[in-house]
Amino acid sequence: MELWLLSNRLLILRDYIVSAASQINAGGGSNGFNPTNLGLTDFSLVATTLDTNNAYKFMSGIEGMDRFGTGPIRSSYFMLASTELQSDFDALVGQGVLNNWNYPSNASALPSEWGSVYNLRILTSSEAPVARNAATNNLGVLNDVYYNTVLGKQALTHISQDGYSMNLIYRDPYYSGMLAQNATLAVKFAQSQALTQDTAIRNLLSTRLSNLGV
């Protein structure tokens, strides 16, 4: 989960979640699209939904400390979001959204963790699912739709397939071509992913408020 969506295997898991998990359209934003951009009430609503569904949180809270600019962090679910939404999160800083550098201690912050809001800790990736130009407002303006996956601990699992042991494969350059230019180093293993509890996962769909950086 730390550096989520780095491999093809996780891209498969990403699309699998987009297909399988139920969806909530963000409505707490102000941009007039459906779904709207993310508003504070959306974070609260989706966390409440998972709480009501008895989902387990991933992370315990971080107690407040006497340090300038920091605030306590609640026990949290993970929200997996696109890096393209980070400027939207920045716009909500000071309204309950904290960047991970404003944690009392960011020792438990994951490398891809952007920050925290209410009972969610937000991980971002450039490979998060996004449907380009999939929303149009009443003025005919287009916006992208982001699939922000919010999940509890028991929502997903992966299963290592027994009887198909992991192989580390190395072929030296001699075997990979006459010019001996390229070696091959690979790991071969068999896994499958499964949604173990649909009530503990939601796709929070949103559009974007800010312009997309280039």
Add this chain to the structure above:
Amino acid sequence: MAEYSKLARGSFTSNGFAKIINLPFVPDYVEFFNFTVVNSAATSQNVAYGKWQYPMAQGTAIQQGYNATPTLIYDTVASGGISTFSAGQLLQYGPTLQIVSISKASAAVVTTSTNHGFASGDVVLMNGLYQSTTTGMPQIAGIPFTVTVTGLTTFTIPWNTNQSNYTALAGSPAGATLKKILYPYLYFPGSTVISAITAPNGTTIPTGTVQVDTASAHNFVVGQEVAFRIPSLYGSVELNSLPNIPTPGSPIYGYVDQVTDYNTVIVRTPFAAAFTAFNSNQTVSSVPGLSFPQIVAMGDVNTGGVQISGGSPLYPSPYSVAIGDGNAATNGVLTNRINTVNGPAIQGAYVNNTSQGFIIGAGAGTVLTTSDLVGVANDLIYWRALSHDMGLPL
């Protein structure tokens, strides 16, 4: 320079319709011989050989066939030729088309400004759908719909727009567009938007069940465990798996009792006897933030199974049903079933349907205007496909 080239060969017996060949790669060169044609007397319009190579346009081909003389000639295929595909990721779309109008009807009729090129069973996503800033049909924008094609620029969608809060779209409103979802069923069964829920009537909808209609194919099988996620605006919240009023925190699931067709199922649920009527007549003003009602396959217990009997195959490869009922037609052939590339599995288990490869179409030539690229039924086709290390220009 052949370190990373990929080559594949194979054969199939044509049925006269476009043939999908799944491969572990996407080829940039495809060629084939129709062995039956080359092994027979020369006959006008018969195609002996076909070829496609990147960067030729998708769906085109070069073919070699017999003219009226009959002499073997070269010809081109402008559409219905050879194309490649990579169904590996969701959220891939076809070109954006302008919507001219959407009628107030059930099923609603959608008209596009140019030929849409869809086939019944394709899935589209519509955008905008405002007639003015406060009227139109934005309530259904963002819902994946299965289309039933009625003309070159028209098709219907399974939704009742003949309701008070919907205003017919006309005159190509700005921003009213649609696009085809190229691979809507890469993973199924999943989460599907509900278009209608009907209470039991004691006959077609037995006591203890509800009829659920969906906007696109559900791909459920009998026995599938399902959950409802219905926002309160749509009514019928009693069917939701959570919150469970008597026992908070304990999800309540239903299961599929009957599969009527691609977008209709009968679901057995403890709350069938009394629930608030389903209401898809949402207001335009509710649209920013409007969530859609969904029926969801439960990920942990997909108990749908194929009954083992003398006439049914044991654990067949999983299939999807994009349109129609997928059952046997009068000639005993199972209709509308789209088999996946997966091996034998329990029906109803969650299916990963990703695939890649190429398609040999059934298009006609530019000169040989009644030819059929993929041949006719029972023609034996030998094919070869390659993915090259290098191409110039790249």
